[in-house]
Each structure stands twice: as C-alpha cells, then as structure tokens.
Amino acid sequence: MNADLFAETSPAERLGPGTMLLHRFAESKAAALLNAIDQITAQAPFRHLVTPGGQRMSVAMSNCGALGWVSDRAGYRYQAIDPQSGLPWPPMPACFALLAHSAAEQAGFAGFAPDACLINRYTPGTRLSLHQDRDEHDYSAPIVSVSLGLPAVFLFGGLVRSDPVKHLTLQHGDVLVWGGPDRLRFHGVKPIGEGLHSLLGMQRINLTFRRAA
Numbered sequence: 001m002n003a004d005l006f007a008e009t010s011p012a013e014r015l016g017p018g019t020m021l022l023h024r025f026a027e028s029k030a031a032a033l034l035n036a037i038d039q040i041t042a043q044a045p046f047r048h049l050v051t052p053g054g055q056r057m058s059v060a061m062s063n064c065g066a067l068g069w070v071s072d073r074a075g076y077r078y079q080a081i082d083p084q085s086g087l088p089w090p091p092m093p094a095c096f097a098l099l100a101h102s103a104a105e106q107a108g109f110a111g112f113a114p115d116a117c118l119i120n121r122y123t124p125g126t127r128l129s130l131h132q133d134r135d136e137h138d139y140s141a142p143i144v145s146v147s148l149g150l151p152a153v154f155l156f157g158g159l160v161r162s163d164p165v166k167h168l169t170l171q172h173g174d175v176l177v178w179g180g181p182d183r184l185r186f187h188g189v190k191p192i193g194e195g196l197h198s199l200l201g202m203q204r205i206n207l208t209f210r211r212a213a
C-alpha cells in the first residue's frame, strides 16, 4: 500500500497533542444538519456582528443552544438571549449534540456536552482573521468544529500570535476537535474561494460546539 496515499485518506489525522481532524465524519449527516440549520436561522437569522473595535465581521453568524456568542461595541461574550429578537436562542437539536459528543469521544474527549453552538456562514471572499477562542468559562472542555459546503483553507497557529501558521484544507463533512494543550491555539480562515457546492451552493457553513458556561 502507498503510505502517503493512506495518510491522506486516513479517517482520523492527528494535528497536535490535543487536535484531531476526522475526515468526512459528518458527511452522511449533512442533509439532517442543513435542515436543522434552516430551522434555527428562520428563528435567529444570520447577521454580521460588529467587533468591539467597530469593524463589521465578514462572517455571518447565528447560534443555538442555551448560550450564544455575540460581539458588539461592548465586547465579546456568551448570552442566553439573542439580542436581535430579545428571545432565547433556538434549542440545540439532538442531532447536533450527538454528533459533537461522538466526534469528541473519537478524538479522546469523553463526555463532551456542549451548551453553545456558533453557526458561521461564509461566501466567497469571507475570511476570519487569526484569533483565540477564550470567552468560555472552562478551557478543559474541547471545541468541535463541523465544516459544510465550500472548502476552506484553515490557519492553524500556535499559542502566541506570532508563532508560525500551518495551512490546512477543510472539506465538506470534515470535523475538527481540539482541546487540552491545543485549546488556546491561534486560528483563522483564509478568504473562501469561488465555487459551487452541490448541497450549499456558494456557501460554507461551520458549526463550532463549545462548553461556554
């Protein structure tokens, strides 16, 4: 067998001491996930948040679960109420929680019970600049990310902003789990390229499951 070819198509790829890429792990669940995303975003529509510095984010966001991540002039935080509707975020669908739990388990993090799911929507040209996810209460829980639709080049940095950054392509159905010593790594997404995906058209949607409280 060709070892390089095997490495490329292996279902689970270790990217760091606490980071696993589960290739196509969510692919067979994509239709159910997209159906749930449509229902969630009918109640809590995608919107472009503003950073504390006043910049409109190019990624459009929504949330489901007990807590949702928001950003405005006052800062970044998790809150139970969608500021746009004044209502609680839509509940996290069972298929979301099950997928996140089983991916985390596969990556060595048993018992992951997310209370927040941030839903990011990208169109060609949309990017996410290098950042850390540090608004959660307890860094001992991992984060699980599910990529759907157009591919993205993911930037995988180190624990300091100036550390070298690796480039990694995330495809439809790929699931990335990171925690432990990798939990506070800097990361981002390069501008999405033009393309048409068979299920999502000109979009990429990323779900990030978190234990926020």
Ligand code: MD3
Residues within 6 Å of the ligand: 019, 118, 120, 128, 133, 145, 152, 156, 176, 178, 182, 183, 184, 185, 186, 187, 188, 189, 206, 208
């Ligand atoms: C962190 N989302 O919502 S997935 C975010 O594709 C976010 O929408 C991106 O960063 C997205 O906060 C990236 C997340 C990801 C993947 C691997 C990581 C974050 C990571 C590895 C280490 C640290």
Ligand code: FE
Residues within 6 Å of the ligand: 131, 132, 133, 187
């Ligand atoms: Fe992030």
